[in-house]
Amino acid sequence: MSAEIGSDSVHRVWKLGRDVDTDLLAPGYVMQHGIEVIAAHCLESVRPEFAGSVRAGDVVVAGPGFGIGSSREQAAAALVRLGVAAVIAPSYGGLFFRNAFNVGLMLLTCPQAESLAEAERIRIRLGETPQVLAQDGRVLACEAIPDFLVDMARSGGLLNQLRKRLSRERPASSSHGHRAP
Numbered sequence: 001m002s003a004e005i006g007s008d009s010v011h012r013v014w015k016l017g018r019d020v021d022t023d024l025l026a027p028g029y030v031m032q033h034g035i036e037v038i039a040a041h042c043l044e045s046v047r048p049e050f051a052g053s054v055r056a057g058d059v060v061v062a063g064p065g066f067g068i069g070s071s072r073e074q075a076a077a078a079l080v081r082l083g084v085a086a087v088i089a090p091s092y093g094g095l096f097f098r099n100a101f102n103v104g105l106m107l108l109t110c111p112q113a114e115s116l117a118e119a120e121r122i123r124i125r126l127g128e129t130p131q132v133l134a135q136d137g138r139v140l141a142c143e144a145i146p147d148f149l150v151d152m153a154r155s156g157g158l159l160n161q162l163r164k165r166l167s168r169e170r171p172a173s174s175s176h177g178h179r180a181p
Helices: 033-038 076-083 095-102 147-156 160-173
Strands: 012-014 059-062 085-090 105-107 121-125 131-133 139-141
Touching: 033 076, 076 095, 076 147, 095 147, 131 160, 147 160
Parallel strands: 012 059, 059 085, 085 105
Antiparallel strands: 012 121, 121 131, 131 139
């Protein structure tokens, strides 16, 4: 992740509507390209300025049904590539939810997400009950996120998490004189 969630970082809100599908995040006509090109087209049909203006640490706030549609993991990966620190929405498409954490994108499920405003500055507190701290002093409670998913997002995704785990285990196994083939 580009900006640490849960620190004292302030995040700028990009507000979207409900039912933002994976085709809006990763348009089908650019899927033959790499993630850099796909990310450059992220949300272009609803927010043409998004890919060129979003900054590392910004957050996307949306209505219910964020990430519905196909199973393409590039939809979440495009947001990560652009530096989006988190998405805050009342609900997510099931496949998008898992793909997001797998690629290192933090998702906060927050019933009051739509009360946040475009360009508002917020802080995010993780913990047993994650919270979004609005600039007007409101505290929005979010659903608990299992620790393993928080760790996965903070590690930059499942592959990075596995690489870190393997690198911690290698020194112990190499001390027994075994060599990898």
